[in-house]
Amino acid sequence: MDRQLNLKNIVLIGRTFEEYHKMFDLGSSSANEYILDVASGVSSFCAEASAKGYNVTASDQIYTSSPPEIEKKCRDDLGIVIKQLPALADLYVWNFFRDVHALKTHREKAYKSFIKDFKKYGTKRYIPAIYPSTDFKEEQFTISLVSHFLFLYEDHISYDFHRKVIRELLRITSKEIRIFPIVNLKGKKSLHIDRLMHDKEFNHLQISIKKVGYEFMKDGNEMMLIAKSGCN
Template identity: 55%
Template sequence: MTPHLDLNNIVLLGRSFEEYRRMFSLDHSQLESRKILDVASGVSSFCAEACAQGYNVTASDRIYRCSPDDIARRCRKDLEAVLAQMPGVSDNYNWDFFRDIPALENHREAVCSAFVRDYTVQGIGRYIPVDYPDTAFADDEFMLAMVSHFLFLYDKFLDYEFHRKTLLELLRVTSGEIRIFPVVDLRGERSKMADAIMHDDSFSRHGISIRHVDYEFMKNANEMMVIRINK
């Protein structure tokens, strides 16, 4: 059996604007004049970088009840835990976006630092504490919702009912599309949750597709699910 990351919980690692752009096949036309929700966004710097460019992004995560210092410490702890395993599982990853493990570490640290700086200044106005699957957002408040490295990837920790309820809630608060990346689990295999969602009658009136994207750090993690909402 090919070794893979052995995690005991969902880790707090962030991704950059450029990673989001590639993971979700985003361009300016898809971002401008839209209110966007970043779901379970953690310490990703996408919200900070996007808002700095004039886009309207709201980040949401349960971790936003914590102080900047506490979040930074948690991120560092989780990053160290992942990095300790990386030499043994490096063959599961493509090393083009990141040259090597030290470059990966530097990138993740820079992303977290950018997040912490913005979170410290913007606080609750931009970063909303949310315990998914429940939110206090209004119906159709957002045009686009994006879920990065949360649903499907962590299916060993998040059961099907959690996936289903979270996506139903996102359908309530979003009017355009929901995009989820990746659709594989921690072993790099297509998540059974993804297939179940595609065959669940609760989502049958919406257009669900799997699309290839221009991002593949973990091997086989090169597709996103797109839910085109029909109300």
């Protein structure tokens, strides 16, 4: 049987700007984009990127909860992941993080930066949204970033759900959608990838897979790029 993190639900843990920059190959031009962080949770990307002058809106179902509630859930979820990791360490690449302790410290730093920013800016930056539908306007953003939500959790969310989220992101995004990683929790390419790439509903789009400079799960170093016609 394949070994993997055993997670009952999609966990509430967050990554940093440095990780997003690598996962999504964000060049300096991204500073001129209107970026939507999809299912952003306790990531510090929005806080850090905003401080650097990027235009970022974060969106997640958790943003209706209070900071202490979010912090508690995040600490609990991080504990669940950290407890399982030593036995699965060989499934990961220990470059960006030296070891499990360094990973824990990095994730704590991310959620603490998030909580501080969430308390300060609230719904100016952090919009409650339950995907697949949102209240965002048509083409309100130029780029949408989806980190550790679609594909990774293919055992938790159906292909139909993926389709609906992508349909919604196509409505609210003018240029492109980037999704990372494209592997599932077993570290295998998600079964939804080929299905999506051959889905008639999306055959007017340019869908490609690009290697990026971030690999924590072994072989999890590719992102999907979905470009709306005429934008590439």
